Amino acid sequence: MTATDLPHARPALPGPPRSATLGLLARMAKDRLSVMTSVTRRYGDAVRLRLGPKSLHFFNHPDHAKHVLADNSANYLKGIGLVHARRALGDGLLTSEGEVWKAQRKTIQPVFTAKRINGKADAIAQEAAGLVARLRERRDGAPVDISAEMTGLTLGVLGRTLLDADLGAFESIGESFEAVQDQAMFEMMTLSALPTWVPLPKQLRFRRARADLDRIVARLAAERAANPTAEGDDVLSRLIEATRREVDARAGRRRMRDEMVTLLLAGHETTASTLSWTFHLLDRHPEVWERLHAEAVEVLGDRLPTYADVHRLRQTTMVLQEVMRLYPPVWLLPRLARAEDEVGGYRVAAGADVVICPYTLHRHPAFWDRPEVFDPDRFDPGRAAGRPRYAYIPFGAGPRVCVGSGLGMLEATIVTACVVRELRLATVPGYDVRPEPMLTLRVRGGLPMTVRSAG
Template sequence: MSAPDLAPGRADRDPAPAPSPASSAKRLPPGPSRSRTPALLARMARDRLSVMTAAALKYGDAVRLPLGPKTLFFFNHPDHARRVLVDNAANYHKGIGLVHARRALGDGLLTSEGDLWKAQRKVIQPVFQPRRIARQTEAVAEEAAKLVARLRAREGTGPVDVRDAMTELTLGILGRTLLDADLSAYDSIGHSFEVVQDQAIFEMMSLSAVPAWVPLPQQRRFRTARDDLERIVAALAAERGAHPTEHGDDVLSRLVDALDAEPDETVRRQRMRDELVTLLLAGHETTASTLSWTFYLLDQHPLVWERVHDEVVDVLGDRLPTTADLHRLTYTTMVLQEVMRLYPPVWILPRKAQQEDEIGGFHVPAGAEVLICPYTLHRHPEFWAAPDRFDPERFAPGRERERNRYAYLPFGAGPRYCVGSSLGLLEATVVIALVVRELRLAKAPGWVPTPEPMLTLRVRGGLPMTVHSV
């Protein structure tokens, strides 16, 4: 979609209401008029990234978007992000999209609020302590080495879907590092999560207006996928209950222990299901998407690939990485950070104002749906020179002092900062290092990767690449 699609003329634009003499806090952001709602809804369903990009381009850092019976307040400045996510975070609960995803995901850590969220975070947080995450480096490296072997076996056989390969990898790593369980037996899990994401976006775009019992093909697929995930979760919980691990410091063990005191079997089963489905989705999908975009961008920028390869060979030689090595893979880390700038794993952070507020001089009514969009914020020309260019040097050591802290939010910010960020960074760094040391992945001729903004920013339709030994 081009920018003019959101550039209404004088007759169909709602200007920002003028502030009253008594209070400038009632000034609302500018945006398209409500008469354009049908067209805007259609564009949101078709290409959400272009809608957000065009809105910021045409209306500035604060935009009012009419979407059906709701009005979205889209804020696109680091100061706005800080206000919503950090300084006044208690006023902003999870909003449109995540609220509607509850039908698909339940009340896990991603969608819950209040005391339930605090209790869930308390249970899971210790699993992500730095010392425990550091101990997972060996397991991550072993799984990455298996990936290299699988990819090498496909050399000369035609394109490999890298998105599928990264999904298989990250599920294997998640099973070993967080659940102390082997997920390879559940070969349907990746497909089921894809269906769940589709349903979550459908719920967001329809504002949950379509009853769950309506026999649409998509809803039937979702019910099948949900049943499959519940079966997997039940099997994992039963296995852990019957065979506790020696140390019991993995997520699965901690959930079993935390829910053991719940007298209601139905509640206990539902809580376990919600927690594990959320963990399994968030724990593999974000890193798989980031890795997919990384290998695409490295193929498009051969000089960057060469520099990563040389650094990895210099630091690791022919051995697997240790935790100490990660701090020496400086350029590899810079590349990863730049990938997450262009293609943030979580592309949008929806919130709902509990009480009225003021952001950037604009009034936010109580109950307003508020959007912070890392995808557009990471490309804001005021804070990023040549924002669409892939340039890992932006993240050279020491340059973080040059940018606004809240212009870069790949893992969010504030109390709901991604609990698994440290594991995700470790995982991605190790995988990039071992793959680039051994292999070169080349995009299939004629294929143009397209971002698909679901719950994560994945590659639409997969990423076919051919495998070549170095």
């Protein structure tokens, strides 16, 4: 009798042999995206990746994503990568589990209601106008790091829309978050084999960054406690109120710190990355830029956008959707199985590491025609009909879908329209633009671009 004759027998996940482990680890450290892409091409939609003592169960089909992220989400905790990020982020909304996560989500959710977020369109438009003014001053001059500009912009929007605070005073915040992400990915790739007390430059940089973020959060909380807002409906006010109810004051302060650091990272990094990729791709596809420029002029004229304009910016919306297909802000969704499960006919043992990769899922040739081609028209409602819902998950899916996705899309739409109406950005000739898969999928090393008038 063979294994396949046994009741409930399931096939073993295919994948690289154990002898390939060291080579696979080296490749993962150098180029994680190419590894994920190549193994799906060679082994299919379900792959086992042996990484030292760990094995990743990599599933790459919309049905797999639906099962893990939505249908049986209760069986899956946050996994590799996010576990390592907990050292910096603590138990914030991104990394927490169970009742802690539910309580945090309940506290934060009201800030992200559609009515409240839509009411922030004017604030976003003002921040976008400030960005355009800064870039206009650099016309026909030295290249500008657009990634850095987008980081500054999204931090400004986050401060005004979610915190009712000015984050411009904290110039180190972007550098600190870069160090945090760098350390989290380092620990992930080394499987935390190196003790955290080892005084490597990377470790020391991380400790300074974590201390800097702690100081920023403490200052924001102290200033708000001393000067409460009239509405009290922003994240900072709600967290202060929620932590006051904590029996353990120290635990309350820790909860606020973890949630604020998580919000500061997730609230700006994903949108900044999306906008950076947007302007790079528009430069590579001038015919698409022309369409967006014409749409922005027609819809907006010479005034700032309002919320009512967003629904008329259809071409802009499709471009952003296509940008996030090729470069999803959340490129990897790691999970840890609590109990034994079955995904796509394959056994997943209790305690197994499971990953869903939107980057590869969004390029699956069975669900996307010419998947490597930038084609915003694929998101025209007529062409999108019939596509599996879980073939496109740029913000995740299921109960833990990104709470700020509505704000992110609103912000990206308004900013893109404001910029392309007046300016044309061009990547510096010869500059090697590559994705860097950290906690988000950003442009590696920044994005130097020159600025010209749109006319």
